[in-house]
Amino acid sequence: MPREIITLECTEAKAAxxxxxxxxxxxxxxxxxxxxxxxxxxxxxxxxxxTLHRETR
Structure with missing residues (x-):
């Protein structure tokens, strides 16, 4: 199965x-x-x- 490594970054701390x-x-x-x-x-x-963490590209 092809898998990719991703980074999750916090969205709420960035806004604060x-x-x-x-x-x-x-x-x-x-x-x-x-x-x-x-x-x-x-x-x-x-x-x-x-908090919510979203994938960064």
Missing amino acids: GMPPSRYVTTRNKKSVRTPGRLEKVKFNHFMKKR
């Missing part, structure tokens, strides 16, 4: 002017479930709460 937290993960390139950018709710260590 704080340093964004980043996570590295993989995803299936040919998946029909995620045609656009991947979004997950992950823990942001700088804001000390769970």
Whole structure:
């Protein structure tokens, strides 16, 4: 299965002017479930709460 390495970056910290937290993960390139950018709710260590993280390109 072809998989690609992606980086997830916090969207809420970026808007608040704080340093964004980043996570590295993989995803299936040919998946029909995620045609656009991947979004997950992950823990942001700088804001000390769970926030939305979006795939960066």
